[in-house]
Amino acid sequence: MSTTLITAIKLLVLLASGLFIIQGTQTSFAREMDNPCSKVETFFARGSGQTLRGVTYEKFVDQLNLRLESEYIPNHYELGTEKYGGSKYKAVKVNGWPNLATVGLTARVSAGEAGEYSESVRSGVIEMHHYLNQRYEKCKSHGSYYILGGYSQGAHVIGNALREIPDYIKDRIVFVAMLGDPKTYFPEGNGQPWSNASAPCSDGKSSWSMYRETLGSCWMRQGSLGARDPYVPPDMVSKTGVWCHSVDAICGSGFWPWQDEGHGTYADPGKGIEWAAWKASHLLKQAIAGKEPRTPTYPIDTKYHFGMGVNGQNVVFLIDTSEQSGLDLNEIRQKLRELIPKTVERNGKFSVMTYTGNFIGGDLINTYVLGLPFDAYPFDFFMDNDIVNYIVLGVPGSPQGATLYALNHSMNSLDWMYGASKSLILITGNPRVEDPDRYHTTRDIVARTALAIDPVNVYPVVPDEYVDEYEQLALDTSGQVVSFTDDIADAMDKAFDKTQNRPVPFLTNTEYLADIGQEITFDASGSYIIDGTITKYEWDFDGDGVFEETTTNPVINHTYTELFDGYMQVRVTGSNDTIANMSAVVKIGTYELPAALASAPENLNITVVESVEGVSTLKLTWDSVNDPLTDKLMLSINGTSIGVIEPSRTTINITDIDNNLDYDFAITALTADNTPGESVYATHEATIPLDLPYGLFSANNTDEPSYDNNNIVTASTASSDPSDRQSQKPTILGEETVNGEEAKAIVNDDSFEIAWYWWLMITTLIGVTAWLQLRNYNSKVGH
Amino acid sequence: MNKKWRKILLFALPPVVIVGGFIYWLMWTGTTDDIEAVADQFQPDSSWTLVQSSSNPPATICASACPSLTRNWDMDSTATQDDIINAVKRSGWADVKIRNGCDPEQVAQNGNFCTMYGFVEGYQVQIIALRSNSKSDPPTVSLHMQ
Numbered sequence: 055m056s057t058t059l060i061t062a063i064k065l066l067v068l069l070a071s072g073l074f075i076i077q078g079t080q081t082s083f084a085r086e087m088d089n090p091c092s093k094v095e096t097f098f099a100r101g102s103g104q105t106l107r108g109v110t111y112e113k114f115v116d117q118l119n120l121r122l123e124s125e126y127i128p129n130h131y132e133l134g135t136e137k138y139g140g141s142k143y144k145a146v147k148v149n150g151w152p153n154l155a156t157v158g159l160t161a162r163v164s165a166g167e168a169g170e171y172s173e174s175v176r177s178g179v180i181e182m183h184h185y186l187n188q189r190y191e192k193c194k195s196h197g198s199y200y201i202l203g204g205y206s207q208g209a210h211v212i213g214n215a216l217r218e219i220p221d222y223i224k225d226r227i228v229f230v231a232m233l234g235d236p237k238t239y240f241p242e243g244n245g246q247p248w249s250n251a252s253a254p255c256s257d258g259k260s261s262w263s264m265y266r267e268t269l270g271s272c273w274m275r276q277g278s279l280g281a282r283d284p285y286v287p288p289d290m291v292s293k294t295g296v297w298c299h300s301v302d303a304i305c306g307s308g309f310w311p312w313q314d315e316g317h318g319t320y321a322d323p324g325k326g327i328e329w330a331a332w333k334a335s336h337l338l339k340q341a342i343a344g345k346e347p348r349t350p351t352y353p354i355d356t357k358y359h360f361g362m363g364v365n366g367q368n369v370v371f372l373i374d375t376s377e378q379s380g381l382d383l384n385e386i387r388q389k390l391r392e393l394i395p396k397t398v399e400r401n402g403k404f405s406v407m408t409y410t411g412n413f414i415g416g417d418l419i420n421t422y423v424l425g426l427p428f429d430a431y432p433f434d435f436f437m438d439n440d441i442v443n444y445i446v447l448g449v450p451g452s453p454q455g456a457t458l459y460a461l462n463h464s465m466n467s468l469d470w471m472y473g474a475s476k477s478l479i480l481i482t483g484n485p486r487v488e489d490p491d492r493y494h495t496t497r498d499i500v501a502r503t504a505l506a507i508d509p510v511n512v513y514p515v516v517p518d519e520y521v522d523e524y525e526q527l528a529l530d531t532s533g534q535v536v537s538f539t540d541d542i543a544d545a546m547d548k549a550f551d552k553t554q555n556r557p558v559p560f561l562t563n564t565e566y567l568a569d570i571g572q573e574i575t576f577d578a579s580g581s582y583i584i585d586g587t588i589t590k591y592e593w594d595f596d597g598d599g600v601f602e603e604t605t606t607n608p609v610i611n612h613t614y615t616e617l618f619d620g621y622m623q624v625r626v627t628g629s630n631d632t633i634a635n636m637s638a639v640v641k642i643g644t645y646e647l648p649a650a651l652a653s654a655p656e657n658l659n660i661t662v663v664e665s666v667e668g669v670s671t672l673k674l675t676w677d678s679v680n681d682p683l684t685d686k687l688m689l690s691i692n693g694t695s696i697g698v699i700e701p702s703r704t705t706i707n708i709t710d711i712d713n714n715l716d717y718d719f720a721i722t723a724l725t726a727d728n729t730p731g732e733s734v735y736a737t738h739e740a741t742i743p744l745d746l747p748y749g750l751f752s753a754n755n756t757d758e759p760s761y762d763n764n765n766i767v768t769a770s771t772a773s774s775d776p777s778d779r780q781s782q783k784p785t786i787l788g789e790e791t792v793n794g795e796e797a798k799a800i801v802n803d804d805s806f807e808i809a810w811y812w813w814l815m816i817t818t819l820i821g822v823t824a825w826l827q828l829r830n831y832n833s834k835v836g837h
Numbered sequence: 838m839n840k841k842w843r844k845i846l847l848f849a850l851p852p853v854v855i856v857g858g859f860i861y862w863l864m865w866t867g868t869t870d871d872i873e874a875v876a877d878q879f880q881p882d883s884s885w886t887l888v889q890s891s892s893n894p895p896a897t898i899c900a901s902a903c904p905s906l907t908r909n910w911d912m913d914s915t916a917t918q919d920d921i922i923n924a925v926k927r928s929g930w931a932d933v934k935i936r937n938g939c940d941p942e943q944v945a946q947n948g949n950f951c952t953m954y955g956f957v958e959g960y961q962v963q964i965i966a967l968r969s970n971s972k973s974d975p976p977t978v979s980l981h982m983q
Contacts, residue, residue, distance in 0.1 A: 101901045102900035102950050109907060116967060150894070207900075311898050318899065318905065434956075438955075682872075726902050816856060
């Protein structure tokens, strides 16, 4: 290509750029930073490949605006709108050709820490820090509150950025919504048989992560790019909510990479963003009122009225459609068309299930004619297509005895929302028959299942003659029986009203650990009721359904005299003839004491070994450790773990230290199974402070130490050429490196697991194909 | 072709083809013609200015929603919720209905115009109209389909 042609192209490009700039200045002159300060400021980061003002951002803004009164309408900022700190969030695309191969796979095998994806995340983190800090400085006299939200890659950005946000800004953050985050982490899944498995939905609720909101699968532990551990800084845990919808491989609820349909559903009606906006507005109102967050108060929101629970309500309609039940399905359908919208209007979730009982050859089949989990369809679609019409008469069978099985099975099969009040309206015309031999379910099993799921209150709607048979089942689950003679619709109304107007019990703890003979205080004073007053509290200390104490005082002391590992429950009765209960885990003498912490070394000191053209080498020294529990030491820089050091060492050199920046160093003791123990800290302050009060990040240095986890790598000797430093991370060197030798450091990396997963997938495919071919070939040769 | 090459082809080619096909399938993206054709049915007011249009094609591995489409318009500052409702009516999208919005009190208080939702030819459609942060900027309407 001739020089003239190149020059002409350059001129054209310049001309085009100039036109673009002129065009730009005509339409958008003011910067977002110049917007008037607001009492509430929001920041949202979009997902991979999304354009600005995409559906997730618009929905986030729309939902927050809808939920806040005019004086609190936020000032919204979407990351990537403008350049701050020399950086603008790119939200780089990771799918399709060639992005999947060049960007997506690199991100996947590096746990999001390498390549274009990593740069994109970094660009967002830097922009966010600079915008947030500038905005804070500009608006601090307004006492602004902050709401942060991120979707997919944007959640990755927000999560990384939280590590470096100064405390004075974090104090003003009321909520962080993480939607479909590829770096999700639910530590409750640690130690499960499969590395990617978490505790089942109905188990271990006491140890759920506080930020866990909606999980699309009971069997997930981390996102597709591995876990960010800790997921958010400790002081942000209670202010963060994580939504990971079903079939979303990005955040970890889909196993295969193509199981990702759920990733595009966060902006759908009734899904993650609406919940996040509700929660954010709820916490904001509490913050503005000066109340402690997460304390249930009423009325929360007169427009978006939440009937129950700190997190909404889940209502299940379980309908016996057997012929023997003799119910008028037309009436039931018609009533459901009224009740389901009422549930949704209150931002509740509903599920409709039907059952019969049909045995063929000893196998139970056709138990469910219709089984819709929560959010099976968008509400409008559900109504417009009159899905309740699919409630039809079941095939002839043996329904008696199937009720308990259906109750237990439906409760276990649903993805109940943590923190929501849960009720199941059972509609049947059959008596309750226990047939454990055939159905393997008893009333006791149902009650225990209900108790373990937070709990679920069962409201049987049955003919008058069967009231007695269902009374105990209802009581065991703190529900109530509603009977009918002819008018089943009226009975459904009454049962539904009970679910809406019942009290909300609230225990201060969800887990109680004590020794035998040690007194425990159970405090339910956070319980409340909208329509009436609470008349009594009943206490079942061993979860057997027998309430040993009844009080009008919400606080009670109890001493366990023997070993116990189970649930306790409190049942609260309202003056409007409604009841509800809450359960908590109790471990008496059976809990494991926290393991002793490994001791960290003392006296961590930093000295400058050399400093050339703004780049230094630091020497870290510390006292030797004598604790046998301390198996190794982990070095962290600015909160990011860099590598593991043998415990016998007492010194290490760090090169490539930018004199413009502050560095926080920490050495954490680890046990043999990598359990973190005590830490020792030291800070190296910038010797040439930049005019940037935002810690590590600056426009001309966009590198940060990577977060690694489990492989052995060799840390190479760093270049002393300052021109190279833009592309280098601080490097760990042993004492020997002063003499030019390399040192080995052990570091961790989730990418090994991910790479192994891909490798296994492809080699299995090749292996199976080759085996089939070989078998075919051999058989031909043999014959 | 000698025996050795036949053997190599027999054993090596099928796995290569299968793995290649598998990779192609993973990387596959379709076209946005269909979703854009449905989006073109939307009849915005003549006074609105299209400021952004983007779409994601269907894909085996998807990073957000595939297929999906977003179009944003700036509206006249005097625009009302009726303008949006009328645009939907003109488009013949009878199934796209108001959700959570479009009441005058709400517009006055919160600056939100309208949220509409429904299904058109199998695509989920959301229309969200917002006022911008700076009251001097025009209100905008966004059409999202997936």
